[in-house]
Amino acid sequence: MAYYDRFDICEAYLALEWNWNKSGWLQERPSCQRSHESVDVQLARIGFRAGAAFNDYDSLSENGREIYDDAALRLGLVEDNAREDRLEDDGYTIA
Numbered sequence: 001m002a003y004y005d006r007f008d009i010c011e012a013y014l015a016l017e018w019n020w021n022k023s024g025w026l027q028e029r030p031s032c033q034r035s036h037e038s039v040d041v042q043l044a045r046i047g048f049r050a051g052a053a054f055n056d057y058d059s060l061s062e063n064g065r066e067i068y069d070d071a072a073l074r075l076g077l078v079e080d081n082a083r084e085d086r087l088e089d090d091g092y093t094i095a
Contacts, residue, residue: 002066010048012067013039015057020077028075 002008017026017039025038032039043049053059060068072078 002063002070005061005063008061008064008067010043011050011054011060012064012071014043014050014054015060015064015068016071016075016077018056020072026075028077 013026013029016029020026020028021038025032025036027033029039031042035042057065057068069078073080
């Protein structure tokens with residue numbers, strides 16, 4: 001289960017936008033719909049900048065990956081079985 005870590009949350013949502021954007025922003029995310037701004041713009045407003053080593057999903061921490069997977073499922077970007085496939089690929093077992 002994912003735990004609260006501000007940095008992991010910001011990186012996970014940035015990776016989501018990089019992977020799932022339509023016309024430059026993640027349209028399924030409610031805050032993007034309200035503000036008509038991309039996740040990147042919202043993160044810049046709060047002063048967040050990803051580290052130089054950040055390179056999409058593969059560079060997320062284990063917690064960041066859980067946040068990413070949960071958000072992608074919640075936003076309807078993937079189906080539940082797609083998350084299970086990714087977890088199995090990472091060597092985790094699904095109980």
